[in-house]
Amino acid sequence: MTAEIVELAQQLIRRPSRGGIDDYAPVLGVLEGWLTTRELPHRRLYDDAGTCTGLLVEVSGGLPGPWWALDACVDTAPFGDEGAWSFPPDRGDVVDGWLRGRGAADSKLAAAMFCAIAAELHGRTFRGGLAVLLDVDEHTGGFGGARAYLADPAAVRPAGVMIGYPGPAEVVVGGRGFWRATIVVHAESGHSGSRRTTPGAVSRAARLVRLLEESELPGAHGDFPLPPKLTVTSIRGGEGFSVVPDRCEVGVDIRTTPAFDARAAEALVRVAAAELGTPATVTPMASWPPFRLAEDEQPAAALLDAATRAGLTVRAQTAGPSNIGNLLAAEGIPATAGFGVRYEGLHGTDERAYLADLPTVLAVYREAVSGLLAGGPTTRPEGPRGCL
Incomplete structure (x- = not known):
């Protein structure tokens, strides 16, 4: 056989x-x-x-x-x-x-x-x-x-x-399960050489990346042996050199556990986005349970x-x-x-x-x-x- x-x-x-x-x-x-x-x-x-x-x-x-x-x-x-x-x-x-x-x-x-x-x-x-x-x-x-x-x-x-x-x-x-989303960060556009200094969407998105990666996640809990994990998987924004970008998209993948599920993952991302002080749109893309x-x-x-x-x-x-x-x-x-x-x-x-x-x-x-x-x-x- x-x-x-x-x-x-x-x-x-x-x-x-x-x-x-x-x-x-x-x-x-x-x-x-x-x-x-x-x-x-x-x-x-x-x-x-x-x-x-x-x-x-x-x-x-x-x-x-x-x-x-x-x-x-x-x-x-x-x-x-x-x-x-x-x-x-x-x-x-x-x-x-x-x-x-x-x-x-x-x-x-x-x-x-x-x-x-x-x-x-x-x-x-x-x-x-x-x-x-x-x-x-x-x-x-x-x-x-x-x-x-x-x-x-x-x-x-x-x-x-x-x-x-x-x-x-x-x-x-x-x-582990996962929760995936894109976060679109918005900012005011302008000329990069202007006397007025305004952080663009890419700069604000970079701050969002830091906030996400510095977020405290729980450890392994109960009968599930692995902890959750957050990874920023993409960042896209800007064009050329003379324009302050008004839009930047960040992709995030969070591996979930029974103790840190999709709802907790989404809440973490929304809290981080709210700290930017600029409009940010969170769009969940996909989710599977652990x-x-x-x-x-x-x-x-x-x-x-x-x-x-x-x-x-x-x-x-x-x-x-x-x-x-x-x-x-x-x-x-x-x-x-x-x-x-x-x-x-x-x-x-x-x-x-x-x-x-x-x-x-x-x-x-x-x-x-x-x-x-x-x-x-x-x-x-x-x-x-x-x-x-």
């Missing part, structure tokens, strides 16, 4: 599918051909504009019970400087036990593995069902496949989702339990960056966001995935899925014995 998974992953890597750059039809065509050959029920997902944003595989067990989902993206990060790669980014070969090429780690190998798990279950009788979401709008940040899946009236809403990001040392069970599953909460418990039974030392981890688990959390759907093979060069140069880990990772996901479909354990056994 692992050879079949690697072969499918190689075919996917050889069809470039950079988010927002490449046509996704070739990579989806490979998946659809593979699924059709094995008579697996599948269909494309579309957004409101009619754009294909993913592929959904649905395997019903025929008995009443909850559905669970596996999720892996088949779009990828850009190649970056191709001249810096030691091999073509779409090579898709195996050298010294490493699967090489863009998407090998994130997340075409996981997509192939999840398709194989669905194929194994097809035709069997079990409770509920398994969905496999293959998203082609993940690296754009739009998560269009997940949004279309959740909005599809024909799809059974999953009780939980396991996302196949790579890395064998941890199961990501949480992540999330964290307890280790005995599904599907985290099933995945941690299966990893422990496989002899691995795997820790439950809360991620600093947000991920698709935040989107699912906003919909009330618990998710894990990472357990997979070792990797190098993710989103960077010479991306590759270590295939010696694949049999163990596959066995862990198989057992986790089997436990969930059987109504398996909700707590972890003690005594992890090793690591990949």
Whole structure:
């Protein structure tokens, strides 16, 4: 089975599918051909504009019970400087036990593995069902496949989702949320050579940046292990040299926690803007809540339990960056966001995935899925014995 998974992953890597750059039809065509050959029920997902944003595989067990989902993206990060790669980014070969090429780690190998798990279950009788979401709008940040899946009236809403990001040392069970906004600072325009000295919008925006970066944020609190974080991500204003600018736009990204949520983030920014003594317009752009599953909460418990039974030392981890688990959390759907093979060069140069880990990772996901479909354990056994 692992050879079949690697072969499918190689075919996917050889069809470039950079988010927002490449046509996704070739990579989806490979998946659809593979699924059709094995008579697996599948269909494309579309957004409101009619754009294909993913592929959904649905395997019903025929008995009443909850559905669970596996999720892996088949779009990828850009190649970056191709001249810096030691091999073509779409090579898709195996050298010294490493699967090489863009998407090998994130997340075409996981997509192939999840398709194989669905194929194994097809035709069997079990409770509920398994969905496999293959998203082609993940690296754009739009998560269009997940949004279309959740909005599809024909799809059974999953009780939980396991996302196949790579890395064998941890199961990501949480992540900080975010609140993002632009602040437009206004000032009186004029000539930079005028005898009258008037601070322009850029100068006032610079003061706003200092106020924001000097703001006191709380530390980690309670069961959530990370503190909030504020980053000024952009500043745009002014033109040429002879005009005092009357407008400057500041972008701010605040990573939120349960103890410092979107409401607190917005209040902090509005207080700082009010201190400028000049008009400033705060426009919230996007917000996701933080999330964290307890280790005995599904599907985290099933995945941690299966990893422990496989002899691995795997820790439950809360991620600093947000991920698709935040989107699912906003919909009330618990998710894990990472357990997979070792990797190098993710989103960077010479991306590759270590295939010696694949049999163990596959066995862990198989057992986790089997436990969930059987109504398996909700707590972890003690005594992890090793690591990949």
